[in-house]
Amino acid sequence: MRFYEGFLICDVYFNQIVMNSKLFTPVKLGPLTLRNRTIRSAAFESMCPGNKPSEQLLDYHRSVAAGGVGMTTVAYAAVTRSGLSFDRQLWMRPEIVSGLRRLTDAVHVEGAAASIQLGHCGNMSHKSICGCLPVGASSGFNLYSPTFVRGLRADELPEMARAYGRAVCLARESGFDAVEIHAGHGYLISQFLSPATNHRKDIFGGSLENRMRFMDMVMDEVMTAAGNDMAVLVKMNMRDGFRGGMELEESLQVARRLQQSGAHALVLSGGFFSLSLLNISQPTRLRRISYAAFCLKKKKKEHKKKYSNVKADKNQL
Numbered sequence: 001m002r003f004y005e006g007f008l009i010c011d012v013y014f015n016q017i018v019m020n021s022k023l024f025t026p027v028k029l030g031p032l033t034l035r036n037r038t039i040r041s042a043a044f045e046s047m048c049p050g051n052k053p054s055e056q057l058l059d060y061h062r063s064v065a066a067g068g069v070g071m072t073t074v075a076y077a078a079v080t081r082s083g084l085s086f087d088r089q090l091w092m093r094p095e096i097v098s099g100l101r102r103l104t105d106a107v108h109v110e111g112a113a114a115s116i117q118l119g120h121c122g123n124m125s126h127k128s129i130c131g132c133l134p135v136g137a138s139s140g141f142n143l144y145s146p147t148f149v150r151g152l153r154a155d156e157l158p159e160m161a162r163a164y165g166r167a168v169c170l171a172r173e174s175g176f177d178a179v180e181i182h183a184g185h186g187y188l189i190s191q192f193l194s195p196a197t198n199h200r201k202d203i204f205g206g207s208l209e210n211r212m213r214f215m216d217m218v219m220d221e222v223m224t225a226a227g228n229d230m231a232v233l234v235k236m237n238m239r240d241g242f243r244g245g246m247e248l249e250e251s252l253q254v255a256r257r258l259q260q261s262g263a264h265a266l267v268l269s270g271g272f273f274s275l276s277l278l279n280i281s282q283p284t285r286l287r288r289i290s291y292a293a294f295c296l297k298k299k300k301k302e303h304k305k306k307y308s309n310v311k312a313d314k315n316q317l
């Protein structure tokens with residue numbers, strides 16, 4: 001027996017209410033039909049030593065599928081080596097296709113669909129992980145890693161967009177039913193979209209139209225590679241979550257553009273990974289020190305502001 005909306009009801013009846021809810025009815029995402037509307041969202045598993053799938057990753061997603069979800073999403077897979085933000089993270093390349101195929105087969109046996117999140121982390125990396133000076137929408141210094149970052153040249157962007165397309169093809173070969181393009185959380189596409197991280201003076205910076213240009217290039221490649229038989233989801237920010245970042249008004253225009261480009265579903269999210277306390281407070285000592293310096297500076301600024309108000313009040317007396 002349990003309480004449900006103020007009524008004491010027995011478990012059999014409760015299960016009937018739950019199972020009759022719309023949540024457990026099939027849903028179509030473009031060419032794909034899911035058995036129900038629950039999707040395990042992309043959340044980094046850290047189960048890919050050598051940047052390839054492991055038995056642990058397979059078991060994990062098999063058990064999620066066995067739990068009854070409509071679709072499970074294998075978390076962030078980098079479209080190029082330079083897009084890796086952590087070790088034990090997937091990097092899409094031909095030699096991992098057979099391992100991924102075993103994973104999708106196992107998920108399918110349990111009746112769920114399989115999706116994989118594809119992205120590039122842009123400036124949120126370190127040479128020790130991505131093998132080169134991290135690249136981003138603009139050059140600068142990234143406190144998160146912390147590291148200098150090289151802004152991508154305009155002539156490098158078509159090849160970067162093609163890398164997303166190639167990753168979609170590898171996902172199809174691996175048996176995935178869907179791909180989720182990561183365009184949020186301060187990853188590369190998001191770094192182009194956000195006025196806070198895009199300081200470019202060329203046709204990829206400035207107006208929102210220009211800031212969406214790289215995303216448009218990526219979506220062209222992705223939709224062509226996905227063809228008629230794969231669902232394409234895009235994860236995007238509704239708000240970057242700090243002053244000077246992308247706000248709702250612009251996000252709605254981004255969402256409309258993604259709809260026009262043919263995306264079958266949008267995964268709405270928010271925030272910048274590199275500015276989240278969860279990440280900054282965790283790993284390297286250097287990162288913690290640089291974050292502490294950042295907080296101290298902020299505190300000093302707040303103190304100064306508060307103090308100057310007090311002074312102004314005193315002057316008024």
Ligand SMILES: Cc1cc2nc3c(=O)[nH]c(=O)nc-3n(C[C@H](O)[C@H](O)[C@H](O)COP(=O)(O)O)c2cc1C
Nearest residue numbers: 041042043044045075076117182185235268269270
């Ligand atoms: C441990 C952990 C790992 C995550 N890894 C990813 C990831 O790889 N890719 C991603 O897009 N989101 C990742 N997320 C974010 C979640 O998918 C989700 O977006 C987040 O929990 C907030 O929910 P919201 O997007 O509805 O606001 C992660 C979250 C957690 C807690």
